[in-house]
Amino acid sequence: MRKRANPIIVCRCEDVTLDEVEKILEKGYRDLESIKRLLRVGMGPCQGRTCIPLLIRLLARRLKKDPEELLIPPSRPPLTPIPIRLFVEDEKRAED
Amino acid sequence: MLKTDVVIIGGGISGISTAFWLIKRGIKNVVVVEKAYIGSGSTFKCATGIRASFTSEEHVVLMRESINLWKALSQELGFSYMRGGYVWLLSNEDQLKAFRELSRIHNSFGVPTRIISVEDVEKLVSKIDTRSILCALYDPLAGKADPFEALYSMAGFLRSAGVRILQQVEATRILQNGPQVVGVETTKGIIQGPIVVVAAGYETRGLVKTVDVDLPLKNVPHHAVITEAYKRAFDPLLVDAASGSYLVQTFHGGFIMGTEIEEREEAQPTPRVDFLYKVASVWIKYLPWLRNVNFLRYWVGYYVMSPDNHPIIGPLPEIDGLYVAAGFSGHGFMMGPIVGKILAEWIIDGKPSIPQAARLSYKRIEEGKLIHEKAVIG
CATH class of the missing domain: 3.30.9.10 (D-Amino Acid Oxidase, subunit A, domain 2)
Structure with missing residues (x-):
């Protein structure tokens, strides 16, 4: 496998490079749900806002597949990180 | 048409661990069928905890054995596991x-x-x-493991041993010829095999209904x-x-x-x-x-609950060659290593080496001999 002199970052939260994604493809994995859990792409604070659309495009083109076949990870709440104190009644009132 | 010795339905910890132990015991032709991606059911949604502090003899003994296997497996395959208590x-x-x-x-x-x-x-x-x-x-003795690393490293071992793990292929029906299982119908064609293991979480229920067994899950x-x-x-x-x-x-x-x-x-x-x-x-x-x-x-x-909070592991009576592992009631990940070993023993030796494991087969449900577990958390 060729290794780029200047790594191309796919996922900024978890510091995942395109080389790492390509290595996983070589192992035979063909879906985003598995790539997510093998490399942690999309599991950081931005929850995949940048990396998942990038990977959908990359994989759809390279594997000649429809995006649905790539098993796109669902968006999970709360979508953006929220402090736990906002879920404690008396503290929430104090902040309000 | 694909022909094999053992077809395993479900690419979660139970199915993958069963394939692992079958290979270790010398069975060569094993196919795993997974409807989405491996781990996509309960395995990758679990809380990662592993404990033997249960309330029934069956759970305490089997989880204790599972914990021994967790340590050995993590050393062999190199995934994160820790006895943090x-x-x-x-x-x-x-x-x-x-x-x-x-x-x-x-x-x-x-x-x-x-x-x-x-x-x-x-x-x-x-x-x-x-x-x-x-x-x-x-x-x-309790602890935790990384479910992603654990399952992917086991799957990697299986692939190098020649096991085919078919992902995005859904099993739709179990095929029988009289009292004998003969294979599985899938969305990508029929897979023939004299032994079928169903470890598909709640969907185990629908699958065994195709051979007229109703699991109470x-x-x-x-x-x-x-x-x-x-x-x-x-x-x-x-x-x-x-x-x-x-x-x-x-x-x-x-x-x-x-x-x-x-x-x-x-x-x-x-x-x-x-x-x-x-x-x-x-x-x-x-x-x-x-x-x-x-x-x-x-x-x-x-949590795929059984009537007594214990899994149903082992053969289904009256249908030769059909085995299940389901109804873990929230404890499937931690029990995974020993479940695979138990099923491999049922398949190869005709009975598990641990007497407590034999008590968890479907027979107890048919005979109404339930074993209750109280320590279900989360």
């Missing part, structure tokens, strides 16, 4: 009395749990607020949330005995939390804000610094 926080005399009795049962089956003092809890869990607790039950949603990653704070998994809540720090650093909230069986897995309020109030009481930690991701999985 479980700390069951007890807040009143009634709980203490009940857990003292439980500890006696654990000890009698070789699981060294013990009641520990508030000072001991403070040593194990840095910066915990212990004002609301009386003492705790400590289970030093119920699918109940359970909720979990993880925080952003922090450096290692403490090793044990904490359980609040009063509310049935847990908290554990993953190897990556996020804290996973869960708690019991009322759910209807078969309900859609819908996120609920009341879950976040409850789980936050329980854990902020013990760990005040959590106030400033962020919730990152919330997911809902299922």
Whole structure:
């Protein structure tokens, strides 16, 4: 496998490079749900806002597949990180 | 048409572990069929905890054996596993009395749990607020594993051994010829084989219905949330005995939390804000610094409940060659290694080497000899 002199970052939260994604493809994995859990792409604070659309495009083109076949990870709440104190009644009132 | 010796339906920890032990025992032709991606059912939605502090002999003994295998497997395959223990926080005399009795049962089956003092809890869990607790039950044998690393490393082993793991292929029907299983019908054609193992979570029920067996399984949603990653704070998994809540720090650093909230069986897995309020109030009481930690991701999985909170593992009577592993009632991940070994023994030797494992076959359901488990948390 060729290794780029200047790594191309796919996922900024978890510091995942395109080389790492390509290595996983070589192992035979063909879906985003598995790539997510093998490399942690999309599991950081931005929850995949940048990396998942990038990977959908990359994989759809390279594997000649429809995006649905790539098993796109669902968006999970709360979508953006929220402090736990906002879920404690008396503290929430104090902040309000 | 694909022909093999053993077809395994379900690419979760139970199915993958069964394939692993079959290969170790010398069976060469094994095919795993997974309808989505491996781990996509309960395995990758689990809370990662592994314990033997249960209330039935069957669970205590089998989980103890599973824990031995977890250690050996993690060393062989190189995934993250740690015996960081479980700390069951007890807040009143009634709980203490009940857990003292439980500890006696654990000890009698070789699981060294013990009641520990508030000072001991403070040593194990840095910066915990212990004002609301009386003492705790400590289970030093318990721990946690990384479910992604564990399953992917086992699957990697299987691929190098020539096992075909078919993903995005759904099993639709079990095929029989008289009393003998002959294969599985899938969305990508028929796979022939004289032995079929169904380890497909709740969907095990629908699959064995195609050969007229009705497994009494119920699918109940359970909720979990993880925080952003922090450096290692403490090793044990904490359980609040009063509310049935847990908290554990993953190897990556996020804290996973869960708690019991009322759910209807078969309900859609819908996120609920009341879950976040409850789980936050329980854990902020013990760990005040959590106030400033962020919730990152919330997911809902299922506990596939059996009538007695024990899995159904083993052959189905009257149909030769058909085996199941389902109904783990929230404990499938931790039990995975021993489940695969038990099924491989049923298939190759005709019975498992551990007598307690034989008692968990479907026969107990047919005969109405249920074995009850009370310690289901989260």
